[in-house]
Amino acid sequence: MKSVPRISETEWEVMKVLWAKAPLAAGEIIDALVAVDRTWHPKTAKTLLNRLVKKKALGFKTEGRAYLYRPLIKESECVAAASESFLDRVFGGSLAPMLAHFAQHRKLSADEVRELRRLLKEESAGTGKAKE
Amino acid sequence: MKSVPRISETEWEVMKVLWAKAPLAAGEIIDALVAVDRTWHPKTAKTLLNRLVKKKALGFKTEGRAYLYRPLIKESECVAAASESFLDRVFGGSLAPMLAHFAQHRKLSADEVRELRRLLKEESAGTGKAKE
DNA sequence: AAACAAGGATTACGGCAGTAATCGTTGCTT
């Protein structure tokens, strides 16, 4: 098992940038962060890059005087880990209550509904075990 | 706006006990926690109770020499807050990708699929109160 | 009354997170 390092809230923002596009130099990453949220301070971003490198969530290779960062862990792994943890903590690990919550709280758009229907169809179709 | 205080991972365990049944004395809460996870230490639980009181997540009234604790914030509010935050952070705020993730990663049981279908039906039908 | 027991209050302490500022190095500019 890989057991992804724990990625904090703000660190996640940084990771998102690099999951979207990599490798990137620190400056480019900072630009991307600022583009999303004006309040990002370059120094803060640098600190987070260092921490993420220390955590082995990011790696880099030197390119001239600067670094090019790239993710060492996959977004899908982090998403899975965060989702598990969230589901366990908030909904005791069971899906149905969670789905009910989201379905009721945040009204789905018609498109989303359609998309989900499609997913459910796949789900109950092949996928081995779910029989209908 | 209420803006529920931020409830940490372990604090959440404590809250769950009181959301399930309240009011309860510290001893009862600790018993409940231990029942779920043997490793809970009474002192640790007491610390958390204090912190939750300080955060205004819990209140208490004295009953003889002991306290009776009760939640000051509703589970539904906390669930909503945690869900929002999770959805934003991990899935950029959009439901469909999240549901897709869960649908694909944790194979839904036939029952869950049916349940979700039912929810979607309601969704696309009157959506309860919004319009209708 | 003295000591104990039960429960709350206070104190502790290392680690992570958020948020930066300062230090150090090195190529570039004047």
Place this chain on the structure above:
DNA sequence: AAGCAACGATTACTGCCGTAATCCTTGTTT
């Protein structure tokens, strides 16, 4: 060459979190 600018490294500081231990108060027991 000297200083500046760009970039990474190091240092900082506060607050929250996990995890308790110790202290204090007061009812209870011998």
